[in-house]
Amino acid sequence: MSFNPLRERGIPLDRQLRNWRELDVAPIDPDHTDPYTRCRIITMNGIEVEAILFSHQFSRHCPDPAVKQQLAQVRYIEAQQQKVVNWLLPGVSSVLETTIAYEQVAVDLTAWVARSEPDPYLKQAYQFGVLEDFDHLYRYANLYEMIEHRRAEKVVDNLTEVMPGRPTYLHHRHPIDNLREPYDKTAAAPISKLHALTIMSAEQQTMNFYMNVGPTYMEPIARQLYQEIGLIEEEHVTHYESLVDPGETWWEMLLNHEYNECYLYHSFMETESDPRVKAIWELHLNMELEHLRIAAELFERHDGRDPQEVVAPTLPAPVTFEPNKAYLRELLATQIDYTTLGTGYVQEAHERFEKWQEEIMGGERPPSEVVMDDNRAKSGEEYRLETEGPHPVPSLRVDRRLG
Numbered sequence: 001m002s003f004n005p006l007r008e009r010g011i012p013l014d015r016q017l018r019n020w021r022e023l024d025v026a027p028i029d030p031d032h033t034d035p036y037t038r039c040r041i042i043t044m045n046g047i048e049v050e051a052i053l054f055s056h057q058f059s060r061h062c063p064d065p066a067v068k069q070q071l072a073q074v075r076y077i078e079a080q081q082q083k084v085v086n087w088l089l090p091g092v093s094s095v096l097e098t099t100i101a102y103e104q105v106a107v108d109l110t111a112w113v114a115r116s117e118p119d120p121y122l123k124q125a126y127q128f129g130v131l132e133d134f135d136h137l138y139r140y141a142n143l144y145e146m147i148e149h150r151r152a153e154k155v156v157d158n159l160t161e162v163m164p165g166r167p168t169y170l171h172h173r174h175p176i177d178n179l180r181e182p183y184d185k186t187a188a189a190p191i192s193k194l195h196a197l198t199i200m201s202a203e204q205q206t207m208n209f210y211m212n213v214g215p216t217y218m219e220p221i222a223r224q225l226y227q228e229i230g231l232i233e234e235e236h237v238t239h240y241e242s243l244v245d246p247g248e249t250w251w252e253m254l255l256n257h258e259y260n261e262c263y264l265y266h267s268f269m270e271t272e273s274d275p276r277v278k279a280i281w282e283l284h285l286n287m288e289l290e291h292l293r294i295a296a297e298l299f300e301r302h303d304g305r306d307p308q309e310v311v312a313p314t315l316p317a318p319v320t321f322e323p324n325k326a327y328l329r330e331l332l333a334t335q336i337d338y339t340t341l342g343t344g345y346v347q348e349a350h351e352r353f354e355k356w357q358e359e360i361m362g363g364e365r366p367p368s369e370v371v372m373d374d375n376r377a378k379s380g381e382e383y384r385l386e387t388e389g390p391h392p393v394p395s396l397r398v399d400r401r402l403g
């Protein structure tokens, strides 16, 4: 069914404010909820956080008091939406359980985007990045088994496999090798712009999350692993944000942000299995339609262009959380040894990469390797969740007889 968000009527802005009772949503039950419902919650929190941060940046660069007032009013509603969405997460989950869910989002959302992306250069950027978050999931799952004595299938529930990806220590690249070429805003397909915004926002919230929760641990290995992976999430934000054309005007960026919010709430409303959560996606979609109308008006007035020239005429196929096991195995088999050089990809370690590795390792084993040694020593063997057979890369298979 075609849905053009520019033609739909939403809830008028002056009726979007919620009181304390309405904001105080009951969290999901982590033991009886589809893990992909939690993935959708985490994704939408990342999107709302980006909506708020983007609006602040816009306001800081905007001299027009009337526009600042307009931005402030919509931003307050975005802040309420962020509270409702993120407060769906249950307090009974540990930080590490939420971390594992964050990496599950990074794996299955990025894999879905890579599969759906029409532009080959952008597709490669997602294929490259997904193998790294896939490995983070495996490292954190081992930390989880070691310090909380629980197994990651409790969180990911067999939907996502847990096994080695591109080894985490090889993700530390020279910062200039993390910058990609941007798409061209005049030529890129509308869906490509939406994909880039979505993955950038998801990685940004992961980066922010690790910077804040990492030091809440007592265990030295946990503190160290969050530092290491936190630095890689900084690289991932640099990687994905550089895909966005920096030539977009502030009005155009605002329009794309609001359109993407409509797209994702609509996608999740269509695919959500939990009726209570689905009702929240629907309510928020109806708020976003009004945000989009306001953004489109500002765009027309200040950029003097028709919004239809920039955004998709109807919403693209819904973003879907579903297993991507075969696709990920194919990528593991073919791209595990990739690194970046400038804005391209190579299979050999180059001088700048090796120098960076040497300096950051300082002659020691990185936390992402130590955590594996420690868990093997403590639990008898490392943690993996290989539901589809042995690892596609023979050298990364575990010979369990050697224990």
Ligand SMILES: [Fe+2]
Pocket: 048, 051, 077, 078, 081, 261, 288
């Ligand atoms: Fe929003």
Ligand SMILES: [Fe+2]
Pocket: 103, 106, 132, 133, 136, 137, 206, 229, 233
């Ligand atoms: Fe990650």
Ligand SMILES: [Fe+2]
Pocket: 106, 133, 203, 206, 232, 233, 236
């Ligand atoms: Fe990441």
Ligand SMILES: [Fe+2]
Pocket: 051, 078, 258, 261, 288, 291
């Ligand atoms: Fe919005």
